[in-house]
Amino acid sequence: MARACSGRSFPDLQAQIFPEDIIPIIGVVANLGLIFYMFLVGMELDLSQLKGRIAQAAVISNASVAIPVDSRDGGCRCRSTGS
Secondary structure, eight states: OHHHHHHHHOHHHHHHHSOTTTHHHHHHHHHHHHHHHHHHHHHHOOGGGGTTOHHHHHHHHHHHHHHHHHTSSTTOOOOOOOO
């Protein structure tokens, strides 16, 4: 999200900081880090704490997907103001 916001607000900044050929590599490393993080979250999840709270967990998980999708831009509120 930060990359999208900074890319919209400061399009030349990204090109100055990151060479074009390294951006896909950064994306792959970021995705691998996210996969590893989600694996660790799953390992630490204690299902006994969810008993009796299934409805709350379902509402929260659905809202966490629906709200960013409904905002149409992934929740990024920064937009460049062109002339």
